[in-house]
Amino acid sequence: MIRTFIAAVGAAAALGGCASASPGDPFEPVNRAVFRFNDVLDENVSQPVARGYQAVLPELVRAGVTNFFSNLGDVWIGVNDLLQGKVYETASDVMRISMNTVLGLGGLLDVASSAQLQKHDEDFGQTLGRWGVPPGPYLVVPFFGPSDLRDGVGLAVDLSFSPIPSVAHAAGPTGHWMLVQNGMIGLNLINTRANLLRAGDLASMAAIDRYSFFRGAYQQRRRNQVYDGNPPPLRDDDDDDPKNGGSR
Amino acid sequence: MNIPAVLLALVLAAAALPAAADAPAAAPAAGAAVRNLDPDALVKSVSNEVLDIIRADKEIQAGNGRKVVELVQTKVLPHFDFERMTALAVGASWRRATPDQRHQLVSEFETLLVRTYSSGLAAYRNQVIDYKPLRSGADDTEVVVKSEVKQPGGQPVTIDYRMEKLTDGWKVFDVSIGGVSLVTTYRDSFGQEVRQNGIDGLIRTLVQKNQQLAQGQSGAR
Numbered sequence: 001m002i003r004t005f006i007a008a009v010g011a012a013a014a015l016g017g018c019a020s021a022s023p024g025d026p027f028e029p030v031n032r033a034v035f036r037f038n039d040v041l042d043e044n045v046s047q048p049v050a051r052g053y054q055a056v057l058p059e060l061v062r063a064g065v066t067n068f069f070s071n072l073g074d075v076w077i078g079v080n081d082l083l084q085g086k087v088y089e090t091a092s093d094v095m096r097i098s099m100n101t102v103l104g105l106g107g108l109l110d111v112a113s114s115a116q117l118q119k120h121d122e123d124f125g126q127t128l129g130r131w132g133v134p135p136g137p138y139l140v141v142p143f144f145g146p147s148d149l150r151d152g153v154g155l156a157v158d159l160s161f162s163p164i165p166s167v168a169h170a171a172g173p174t175g176h177w178m179l180v181q182n183g184m185i186g187l188n189l190i191n192t193r194a195n196l197l198r199a200g201d202l203a204s205m206a207a208i209d210r211y212s213f214f215r216g217a218y219q220q221r222r223r224n225q226v227y228d229g230n231p232p233p234l235r236d237d238d239d240d241d242p243k244n245g246g247s248r
Numbered sequence: 249m250n251i252p253a254v255l256l257a258l259v260l261a262a263a264a265l266p267a268a269a270d271a272p273a274a275a276p277a278a279g280a281a282v283r284n285l286d287p288d289a290l291v292k293s294v295s296n297e298v299l300d301i302i303r304a305d306k307e308i309q310a311g312n313g314r315k316v317v318e319l320v321q322t323k324v325l326p327h328f329d330f331e332r333m334t335a336l337a338v339g340a341s342w343r344r345a346t347p348d349q350r351h352q353l354v355s356e357f358e359t360l361l362v363r364t365y366s367s368g369l370a371a372y373r374n375q376v377i378d379y380k381p382l383r384s385g386a387d388d389t390e391v392v393v394k395s396e397v398k399q400p401g402g403q404p405v406t407i408d409y410r411m412e413k414l415t416d417g418w419k420v421f422d423v424s425i426g427g428v429s430l431v432t433t434y435r436d437s438f439g440q441e442v443r444q445n446g447i448d449g450l451i452r453t454l455v456q457k458n459q460q461l462a463q464g465q466s467g468a469r
Contacts, residue, residue, distance in 0.1 A: 022436065119403050198371055206364040208457050209437040216433040224427020229406060231427065 024138050024148075025215060031140040035211050038145055042193075047200075050193035064108040065191045070119065071100045071107030072163045079161070080122035084130045092117050121225060124161075125154025129226035138215055146218035164188070287411045287418040288382040290327065291393045295377065298323050302372055316366040324365075329412065329419035330358045336422065337434040338450070341442045349447050356454035361430075363461050375399055377407075389413040 022028060054062070078093030096112040096119070104111045113119060128150050129135070136149030147155060164184050165177075172180030207213035223231050285293065301319060302308050308315050334354045335342045345353065380394040390412050396404040410422040422431045441450040 022440070121403050202364060202368055205367060205461060206360070207437070208360075208434075208453055209440065212436040212440060213433060216436045217428045220428045220432060221426055229427065 022212070022215070024135070024219065026137050027139065031138065031215075032211055034140040034142055035145075035214070037142060038140065039210070041143070046189075046193050047197070049190055050197055053190050054194045054197065062191060062194065065187060066195060067100070067104070067110045068107045069188045069191065070110065071097060071104070072167065074100075074119070075163050076158065076161055077120050077122045080124060080127045081120060083127045084122070089120055093120060123154055124157040125151035125222070126226050128154055129222070135219070135222065138219065146214050148219075148222070151222060285417065286382065287391050287409075287413075288379060288393045290418050291395065291409055291411075291420075292379050294323065294327060295395075298369070299372065299377075302369065303374070308370060311370065313366065313370065316370045317362060320362050320366045320369065325358075325362070327418070327420055329414065329421045330354050330361075332412070332419075332421040333357070333431060336431045338438050338442070338447075339435050341439070341447055345447050349451065352451050353447075353454070356451060356458060357434075359458050360454060360461070363458070378404070391418075 025031065057065075074093050074097045078090050078097065081089040081093055096117045099112040099115065099117065100107050100110055103109075110119075125147075133150050135151065139147045139149060139152055141147045141152060141155070144155065165181050168177045168181035168184055203213065203217075204210065298319060301323075302316075305315065308319070331350075331354050334350075334357045337357065338345070338353060342350070376398040378396040378398065380396070382391060382393060384391045390410070393409040393411060395407045395409075397407060398404045405426050406424075408424040409420045410424070411418045411420050422429055424430070438450055441453055445452070
């Protein structure tokens with residue numbers, strides 16, 4: 001009985017291995033379909049809107065928008081630094097928020113970076129990774145793009161702790177805070193997409209298969225983020241390197 | 249907000265490839281001088297030279313793509329080991345490739361990278377680049393030279409050069425931007441292409457990609 005089960009699992013694994021030759025991406029066919037959907041949406045909606053936004057607003061204004069949302073984002077970044085036990089970074093995040101909110105006109109200016117308080121890059125997916133949760137299968141999330149099982153959960157948590165609703169509540173006129181909130185979310189999305197236009201163009205230029213290019217880049221990037229820039233070397237690194245006996 | 253952070257991270261990662269262009273290598277003309285430079289000094293001197301030229305060149309700033317490509321070819325290319333880079337990106341199939349196939353792979357991959365690279369380099373706008381001190385022993389034949397591009401309102405983007413010591417000086421054989429290695433990122437697509445259409449299929453795909461980019465470039469800019 002047990003032996004049959006093991007044989008079955010072994011066969012399934014072997015078949016699975018054949019079906020999707022890419023490790024870490026068992027749902028490749030579905031992922032590719034969602035990736036195409038996201039691309040079509042991006043080309044026809046997000047990119048035109050972002051290009052228009054970039055054409056209409058001067059760089060200085062767009063920098064202010066970027067800084068404003070970056071400052072709000074520092075709150076959740078600080079929480080995640082704390083959850084990962086990075087006490088020094090948390091303190092620095094708190095200083096950044098106070099400085100940028102008070103001296104930086106509500107976050108429009110990033111004075112903290114000029115004062116050598118570096119911006120950090122954290123989110124709940126990274127926190128889970130830090131706690132030892134493996135990334136799991138690669139996923140392309142509709143509207144959001146490349147992710148994996150761990151980061152998908154992280155994303156849901158990130159979204160539910162977004163400070164935007166509270167800010168909209170506090171600052172918006174009574175009864176209309178939802179409008180303010182949605183406006184803020186929209187502005188943030190458009191501004192973020194505009195900031196990435198150049199990068200996106202270059203990625204399309206470099207990739208011979210956009211799907212696997214983005215998947216590879218995403219997986220490496222996230223691993224690098226979880227380990228804060230110093231990931232341990234991968235086991236299969238330099239396989240096939242002629243220098244390391246690959247041709248022997 | 250963090251939604252885009254994910255998106256941003258990934259696109260930035262992929263896109264930053266070309267940003268790396270500014271840092272890699274350029275060759276000061278004198279061969280002997282280059283041969284004796286330490287890898288970190290080499291990266292720094294070549295980068296500074298190339299960036300100085302870009303800052304001073306009005307035509308490049310106005311979007312003259314051909315000039316940037318020329319600049320990359322004369323100053324940067326001599327410091328890259330494209331053969332090893334291609335071998336790493338192609339992976340296991342490299343061993344099965346004939347000398348002629350290898351030659352074509354290297355040449356097409358080089359063309360693709362130079363074009364992307366130049367396009368990223370042309371976007372350079374006075375960002376500050378920090379070079380990290382190199383930690384390595386005197387006998388090391390492989391090192392990683394680390395640098396960071398500071399950008400206003402954001403985390404600095406790291407650019408790491410993996411370099412090897414050859415008889416004619418240190419050569420770059422992989423570049424990582426924000427932890428995303430160029431070689432590793434291409435390895436996936438290359439492997440898939442070879443599995444489906446063989447080594448010649450991969451060569452065909454690269455040739456097509458380069459033709460497509462050449463047309464787009466002459467049309468758009």
